[in-house]
Amino acid sequence: MKGVAISVCLAALASLVLAAPGPPDPRFPKTGQEWTPESLINPDELGDYFEGDIELPLPPRARNGVIDQRYRWTNGKVHYQFDSSFSEHNKDKVRAGMDHYKSLTGNCITFHERSGEYDYIEFTHDNNDGCHSSVGKRGGRQTINYPTWCLDKFGSLVHEMYHALGFHHEQSRSDRDSYVTIMWDNIESGHEHNFNKYSSSEVSGFGEDYDYGSVMHYSAHAFSENGQKTIVTVDPGASIGQRVDLSHVDVRKLMSMYNC
Ligand SMILES: [Zn+2]
DSSP: OHHHHHHHHHHHHHHHHHHSOOSOOTTSOSSGGGOOTTOSSOGGGSSSBBTBTBOSSOOTTBSSBBOOGGGSOGGGEEEEEEOTTOOHHHHHHHHHHHHHHHHHTTTSSEEEEOSSOSSEEEEEOOTTSOOEEOSSOOSSEEEEEOOHHHHTOHHHHHHHHHHHHTBOOGGGSTTGGGTEEEOGGGBOTTOGGGGOOOOTTSOOOTTOOOOTTOTTSOOTTTTBSSSSOSEEESSTTOOOOOOSSOOHHHHHHHHHHTTO
């Protein structure tokens, strides 16, 4: 009888241990605060915004690049200011992103400290919020939020600026199904809309082919519910989701949009 009681106790204990939630798997963070450099998901894919990091409303007729000229920054000049929460050290990180655009576009896309201009980006540093941006110039003040985990990932920092310059995610292109397969069953419930694509009647990809290497492409595990891939490339050798820097194609599309 005693033996039975002990084994029942052990079984109960084992089930408690099994049921207890373990520490979060560092490869699959659910929030930006859980993000580490080992994560398989990018910082900009962890926000609660539309597609993770896009502030609504969307500009009309938007797919990968916005066609309507009103959503572009005049002459490629973007005015900005930092909110008061930015340290000089963090400002330098954002300015490194600005320099990346300026040098890769041959001084065509430039950022300028605001002195009273009506249209501008305010950079905010709110660690209780995800990385996010609007798509294109909205008119008046618009924000890009850079929590610490976004400032620490250069490609994500650059990614948010690319949204503000007028682009969507690469896998939103109408021709994406020829290049990637969306694994709908692996997507976290309620996040399916993050994998929308836009019709070919909307805008072109500025003459460029689908770019697996774009800084605007989701990673393979974005919004995964089960640790399985949500995006599988048709080309088995392709890798997606880099957040190192702008790809050559990203630069060409931007220069085409802004008539550089
Ligand atoms: Zn994004």
